[in-house]
Amino acid sequence: MRRAVVLAGLALAIAPLAAGCGGTKKKAAPSTASSSCAASQLHLVKSGTLTIGTDNPAYPPWYGGSAGHSWKVSDPYSGKGYESAVAYALAKQLGFSRDQVVWKYVPFEIAKAPGKKPFDFDINQISYSPARAKVVDFSASYYDVAQGIVVNDGTPISKVTTIAGLKPYELGAQLGTTSYQLIKTTIKPSKQPSVFPTNAGAVQALKNKQIDGLVVDLPTAFYVTAAQVPGSKVLGQFPGEPGGEHFGLVFEKGNPLVTCVNKALATLRSNGTLKQLDHQWLAKATGAPILK
Amino acid sequence: MSAVALEGVRKSFGTHEVLRGIDLGLEEHEVVCLIGASGSGKSTLLRCVNLLEPLDAGRILLHGEEITRRGVDVNRIRQRIGIVFQAFNLFPHMTVLRNVTLGPRNALKLPREEAEGRALHLLERFGLADKRNDYPDRLSGGQQQRVAIVRALAMRPELMLLDEVTSALDPELVGEVLEVIRELADGGMTMLIATHEMTFARDIANRVCFLDAGRILEEGPPNEIFQHPHEPRTRQFLERIIQAGRL
Amino acid sequence: MASEGDRRPDLEVEPRRSRLLEGLRFEGEGARGVVIALASTVVFLTAVVVAVTQSPGWPEVHRVFFGWHDITSSFPEIARAFVLNVKVFLVCEVFILVFALLIAVLRSLPGPVFFPLRALAIIYADLARGVPTILVIALLGFGAPALQLSGVPASRVFWAGVGLVLIYSGYVAEVYRAGIESVHPSQEAAARSLGLSRIQALRSVILPQAIRRVIPPLLNDFIGLQKDTALVGTLGVVEAFNQSQIDANATFTFGSYLAAAVLFVAITIPLARFTDWLIVRDRRRRQAAGVVG
DSSP states (O other): OHHHHHHHHHHHHHHHHHSSOOOOOOOOOOTTOOSOOOGGGSOOSBTTBEEEEEOSSBOTTTSOSSOBTTBSBSOGGGOOSHHHHHHHHHHHHHTOOGGGEEEEEOOHHHHHSSSOOSSSEEOSSOBOOTTGGGTSEEEEEEEEOOEEEEEETTSGGGGOOSSGGGTTSOEEEETTSTHHHHIIIIIOOSSOOEEESSHHHHHHHHHTTSSSEEEEEHHHHHHIIIIISTTEEEEEEOOOOTTOOEEEEEEOTTOTHHHHHHHHHHHHHHTTHHHHHHHHHHTTSOOOOBOO | OOSEEEEEEEEEETTEEEEEEEEEEEOTTOEEEEEEOTTSSHHHHHHHHTTSSOOSEEEEEETTEETTSTTOOHHHHHHHEEEEOTTOOOOTTSOHHHHHHHIIIIISOOOHHHHHHHHHHHHHHTTOGGGTTSOGGGSOHHHHHHHHHHHHHTTOOSEEEEESTTTTSOHHHHHHHHHHHHHHHHTTOOEEEEOSOHHHHHHHOSEEEEEETTEEEEEEOHHHHHHSOOSHHHHHHHHHHHHTTOO | OOOOOOOOTTSOOOOOOOSGGGGOOOSTHHHHHHHHHHHHHHHHHHHHHHHHHTSTTHHHHHHHHHOHHHHHHHHHHHHHHHHHHHHHHHHHHHHHHHHHHHHHHHHHOOSGGGHHHHHHHHHHHHHHHHSOHHHHHHIIIIIHHHTOOTTOOOOHHHHHHHHHHHHHHHHHHHHHHHHHHHSOHHHHHHHHHTTOOHHHHIIIIIHHHHHHHTHHHHHHHHHHHHHHGGGGGGGTOOOHHHHHHHHHHHHTOOHHHHHHHHHHHHHHHHHHHHHHHHHHHHHHHHTOTTOOO
C-alpha cells in the first residue's frame, strides 16, 4: 500500500513536467545589437577568431585536399571544396584573415542541441526547416539543394526512369538529412527504407546490395559514385520545389552574428563569388536526369 | 566370494592421509558397523567404496569384480551400490516420488510405470506413501532421511552404504530411521554402516570395526568390541561414548 | 564427508514471509514512520520540481526535451518501429539462453581431458564480454555480406541478431556458471551416487536448481538486450531508437527520445514483476531442509 501511495505521489510530481506544450518563449535578442558588422565588433565565441564548426570526416566535394588537422578524408583548413571555400570567402568578407579562421569538430548532435554553442556558425550540409529554425538560427541559403539517387550498375533499379518506378525497392538515406523525408513523401516506397547514422554505413550497405538505392544531395551523390562505390551511378535527381530545399549556416539561437553573415552572404551572391565557387567545386554535380 | 572387499586402501587429501591401508571384507548379507571419532576416515571410506573418491593405493572388489580398475564404467558400478548421506541430499526441486524414480528411470532406463510402481511399493513399505507428491521441504528430517534410503533402495543395490544417517536428526526422529535400517538388515541387505548410535550398532551389526587414524584398529562381533575391547584406544573411545550417554 | 551443517531440519518452520512489505506492521509507531517517510518524499520531490521548473532555462529545456506535441506526434511511428525491436529481442533471447547454457556447461566439465573445451569456453566468454557490441554488429552486419559468399544472408537484421546472440551469450554464460557453482556439490554427489552420468546429473538435478537461482541476473541481461536492440539501427535499419533519431533530427528536439524511452520502460516493468512472481513461486523448492546452501 505504501508503495502505491509513493508511486502516486511521484506521478503527481512528474505530470506537470510533461503536461502543457509550453509555448516557445523567444530568447530576447540582446538590445545592444551592434548595427555595425566590423570584424572587431562582431559577437564571437572567441574575439579575434572566427570559429567554424563542421563534422568529421569532411567529405568531398564539400571539402577537398587530403586529410589533415585531425580531419579524415579531407581538411576544412585546405580552403578546397565548396563549403570550405565558401567559409573562407565569408570570413574574408567579414574582415578575417585566413589565420583567424579556426575549424572545430562539431558532431551533428551538438550542432542541433539547444543552448550555448562552441562555434560562431556551423557549416555541414544542414537543410533549413521551419521546425529546426525554432531551435537554432539559420543564415540565408548558401546552396540550393537538389537530391539525387545512387544505384549499382546492372541492377534492376538502374533501369528505372520515373519516381513511381522506385517504389518497390529498398532505399536508404542518411540520418539528419532531409533525404529520408523525400523518400517518404515523394517516392513512398512499399518497403521500409533504411536510415544510416553514418555515411560509411550507407555506402557499405549500397555496396553490399543491402539497399538498392541511396538518396543523398546531388554533390554527395557524385562523390559516392566517383570515389566510394565502384560500379555505381547517379540514376537521376528529384525535381526541386520552388523556393525549395537549401543549406544554411547554423547559429546559436538569437546570435546577432546572423545579420552580419547574411549581409556578407548577399554580397558574395551578388558579386558572383558563390556562382563561381559552385562552378569550381560542384560542376560535376550536374547533368543527372530529372526523375518525374 | 565376499560381497565387497577392500584391499590395502589408501586415500589422502593433499598432504593429509585419511585412510592408511584399509583391509576389510563383507560377506553377503553381512551388516558391518564402522565406529570411530570424527576424522577417523569413516565417511571417506564409504565414499571410496562408492567410487566418489579415487584411491591413492589399493583396490576394492564388488562380488569379485575389481571396481577401482581403470576404464571401469563408474556409473554402472554406482547403480549397484546404494549410499545414504548424513544430510539426506534429497533433490529439493522434485517431489518425493520423483526423487525416488529419478535413478530407476534415468540411470536404469526403466519405463515410467515400472519405476513408479517400484517407488510406491517401497514408499508404502516404509510408511511414506502419503508423502509421495510433497516436496522435501514439507517433510520432517526423519521422513526425509527415510525417503533418501528409499531412493537408494529403488535402484535395487547389491550393497548399501549408510554414512551417519541419523547424526543430523533430532533424537525423537532417530528411531523411525533406525527402524528402517533394521528392517533392511532383517531382509538380508548387505550393509556397511558408519554410525555414532552405539546401541543400535550393538543390536544389528554382525561385526563392528573401530576406525582410528585411518586404520581399522580393532574389529569383531559387537559384544566383543563393546564389552571386551582389546586396544587401549578402543577403550578410550568407548569410555568417552559411555560418558556422553550414548551407550 | 564432514558433518554437513548444523541445520536441524525437523524444527517447525515458521510460515515464510516472502514479501518484503509484510514486515511492515500498521500499529502505532509503524504507521507514524510510514507517514513521515511519505510526507518527506513528497516534500523533497516537490522541491525538486519547483527548482527545475523555476530555473531560467526551463522553458527552453521543456520545449526541447518535453514538448508534448513532439512526444505524441512521433509516438505512433516509433511504436510501429518498436515492433522490430520486440521481434529481435524475443528471437535473440531464445538463442542466447540456449547457447550460453552450452558454453557454461562446457566450462564446467572437469578433468584434464576436457581442458581444451573449458579453455574454449573461457576464451569465448572473455572475448564476448570484452568487445564492444556495436563493433561486432557493424562487423557482422556490413562485413559478412561483403564477403559475397553464396548462401550467406545479406539481411542486416539477421546479422545484428547474430551479433547480439554472440555477445550476450558471453554474459549469460557467466550468470549460468554462477548458478551452477552455487548448487552445493552434495547435490551432484547424490545424483552421481544413484549411478546417473555427469550429463544426466547436470540435466535433472543441477541445472534445474542452478537456473532457478539466477533468474534475477538473467532478467537483468534480458533487459539489457532489449535496450541493445537499438544497435540494429547503426546498420541503418529503422527500429525504435533510429526512428526517434529521425524525428529528433527533423525538428531539432528530443521529445521523440522520450517517446521511445516510454516504450522500453513499458515492457521492462511487467517483465520485472513477472520475474518477481517466478522467484516467489520457486522459493519453497530452494529451501528444502537437508540441503546445504
